[in-house]
Structure formats: structure tokens, C-alpha cells
Amino acid sequence: MLAPNYSADLVPTAARDAEGERSRHIARRTGRQHLLRRFMVTAALALLITGVAPNVFAQVVRTPPEARTFELGALKISVLRDSALVFPNDGTIFGFNVGPAAVAEVLRKAGARTDTIRLDVDTLLVRTPKHLVLIDAGYGVAGRSVVQQSLALVGVSPGEITDILITHAHPDHIGGLVDAQGHPAFPKATIWMSAKEWAFMHHEADARAEVPVIEAQVKTFEPGHQVLPRITSMALPGHTPGQVGYEIVSRSDKLIDTGDIVHSSIISLAEPEWTLAWDSDKNEAVKTRRHELQRLASTHELMFAPHFPFPGVGWIEPADDGFRFQPARRVDERR
Numbered sequence: 207m208l209a210p211n212y213s214a215d216l217v218p219t220a221a222r223d224a225e226g227e228r229s230r231h232i233a234r235r236t237g238r239q240h241l242l243r244r245f246m247v248t249a250a251l252a253l254l255i256t257g258v259a260p261n262v263f264a265q266v267v268r269t270p271p272e273a274r275t276f277e278l279g280a281l282k283i284s285v286l287r288d289s290a291l292v293f294p295n296d297g298t299i300f301g302f303n304v305g306p307a308a309v310a311e312v313l314r315k316a317g318a319r320t321d322t323i324r325l326d327v328d329t330l331l332v333r334t335p336k337h338l339v340l341i342d343a344g345y346g347v348a349g350r351s352v353v354q355q356s357l358a359l360v361g362v363s364p365g366e367i368t369d370i371l372i373t374h375a376h377p378d379h380i381g382g383l384v385d386a387q388g389h390p391a392f393p394k395a396t397i398w399m400s401a402k403e404w405a406f407m408h409h410e411a412d413a414r415a416e417v418p419v420i421e422a423q424v425k426t427f428e429p430g431h432q433v434l435p436r437i438t439s440m441a442l443p444g445h446t447p448g449q450v451g452y453e454i455v456s457r458s459d460k461l462i463d464t465g466d467i468v469h470s471s472i473i474s475l476a477e478p479e480w481t482l483a484w485d486s487d488k489n490e491a492v493k494t495r496r497h498e499l500q501r502l503a504s505t506h507e508l509m510f511a512p513h514f515p516f517p518g519v520g521w522i523e524p525a526d527d528g529f530r531f532q533p534a535r536r537v538d539e540r541r
């Protein structure tokens with residue numbers, strides 16, 4: 207079966223060193239604070255379960271702004287870099303139920319370093335005839351979140367964004383909705399979120415501070431609803447209660463933004479049954495992950511995962527008892 211006519215020229219639209227640039231991106235209650243809180247909760251849980259205090263260390267790493275643009279049917283899509291998250295392989299996030307040695311073994315087999323895990327944080331810009339759409343908004347961590355600079359590299363200003371489609375209300379996806387002064391970072395955009403996720407966001411410790419800032423912009427929908435022409439949501443619950451992915455279709459081409467059903471392009475695929483500390487309903491998250499990976503592997507649909515190595519666009523293939531990621535590299539790539 208031919209893959210979508212994915213003219214995947216993932217050549218950088220532009221990339222430059224971020225040295226000397228100041229991020230405009232800072233939230234009052236910064237993503238860093240959110241992250242720290244999340245890791246403290248995770249550490250407390252791990253301590254409760256294992257009786258061993260984990261090495262609580264996580265770092266939001268500033269990356270150079272970068273954008274890669276490709277065509278999907280008649281649409282132009284850009285992957286925008288926001289930041290990266292680096293943390294030790296200590297069993298607090300990955301390997302929550304199997305321990306760091308098992309995680310290290312999976313990483314070693316894939317030829318990756320085994321002591322540290324890095325997750326990129328990226329967003330998508332989709333240009334449709336009548337809308338300029340962001341899917342997720344990045345971290346918004348003071349001085350470390352560069353999604354707005356990456357947006358500038360493709361010639362788009364925040365005020366031009368008409369719609370922001372949120373996969374789920376974790377800080378690395380919604381933190382960037384709020385600017386350094388505590389105001390909406392994309393003032394003219396309608397922010398779309400599943401009704402269940404919007405309800406979840408009101409009670410989520412890492413996210414609820416943003417609610418009063420963005421609530422005038424938010425519109426909700428039921429998963430499965432076509433949110434905008436050519437973009438339809440799909441229910442992917444488990445990581446959070448109301449998480450959705452988005453199916454973007456143009457002509458005969460299709461791209462799936464999977465949200466956070468997966469995090470590491472190695473561990474999440476090789477061992478989809480392993481739970482992740484960040485999954486709010488671990489059984490449901492495993493079920494959704496396994497089911498959607500199986501579906502992507504059998505349909506050969508092109509996918510984008512926000513935390514896979516930039517630009518995170520490619521295909522899922524079966525491998526042993528799990529799966530592996532085949533990144534898309536070239537314009538003329540066909541599968």
C-alpha cells in the first residue's frame with residue numbers, strides 16, 4: 207500500500223543558534239515550576255511504592271528555534287521546536303513498573319545511551335485555506351521555550367494564529383498559551399479542547415493556573431468531532447482523561463498527531479505495556495497505546511509524535527512483540 211503522498215522534505219526551513227535571543231515566553235506560574243511540582247509528586251509516589259527515594263532531577267533544555275516544513279496534500283505543515291526534556295533513567299518516569307535496569311536494556315539494544323532519557327517537545331503548525339492552526343502550544347518555560355521563535359522562522363506571528371488545538375492539558379502542551387505577563391500568548395486564537403480535558407484542566411495541579419487566563423478563548427468538543435475543516439479529533443484516553451489526537455486530511459494524504467500516547471521513540475514502542483508515571487489512568491493508557499500503535503502499524507498512516515526526536519514525523523512498524531519508529535526523511539519517500 208502506498209503511503210500518503212507525503213512530500214516529506216524535512217529540510218529545515220531555517221535554524222539558527224539561539225544564543226543572545228531572549229525568550230518572550232514565560233508564564234507567571236512557569237512550566238518549570240509545574241514540572242518541578244510534577245517531579246516532586248512522582249518522586250513521592252515512587253518513594254511510597256518502592257521505599258527508595260529516586261534521584262529527582264529533570265531539566266527543561268533550551269534548543270535552538272527550528273522549523274521543518276512539508277506538504278500534506280494541498281496543505282503546508284511545519285513542525286516547530288519548543289524545547290526538550292532530559293532526565294535520568296532512574297525508574298521515576300519510564301520503568302515505573304519495571305525499574306531502570308529493564309529500561310536500560312531496551313535503550314542499549316537500540317544503541318541509545320542508557321543513563322539519560324531525552325524527550326523533544328515539538329508542536330505542529332497547519333495552514334488550511336481559512337485557518338492558521340497550532341496543535342499544542344509548548345511549555346512556556348521562562349527562557350527555555352522557543353516555540354514562538356520557531357513560529358517566527360516560518361513567518362508567522364502569534365496574533366495570526368486563528369486556532370489552537372490542544373491534545374491534552376499537561377504543561378508541556380498548554381504552558382505556551384500564556385505569555386510572560388500572564389496574558390494570552392495567542393490573543394486572537396480560539397483554543398479547542400475536548401470537554402472532558404477542559405474539565406480535567408480545572409483540577410489538574412500542573413495546569414489549572416492557566417484556566418482563568420484562557421477561558422474566554424476556549425471552545426470544547428466531543429472526541430471524534432471534526433474540529434476544523436480537514437482536522438478531526440480522535441479519542442485517545444488514558445494519559446489524561448480527555449486526551450485526543452488529531453487526524454489531518456488533504457486530498458488522499460493523512461497525518462495523525464498522536465498526542466502523548468507515546469513519549470520515547472524507543473521505550474514506548476518496544477514495550478507499549480510499560481506504564482509511564484505521567485499516565486493518569488495507567489491501564490487505559492496502555493490499552494490506548496497498544497491499540498493505536500497496532501492501528502498505525504497496519505494502516506501505515508503517517509504520524510507525528512510531539513516527544514519523538516525532532517521532527518518526529520514517520521511511520522510505526524511492527525517489531526518483535528512491540529513496534530519501532532521509521533522516521534520520514536526525504537521528499538520522494540514512499541512506503
Ligand SMILES: [Zn+2]
Binds near residue numbers: 466512513
Ligand atoms: Zn507531553
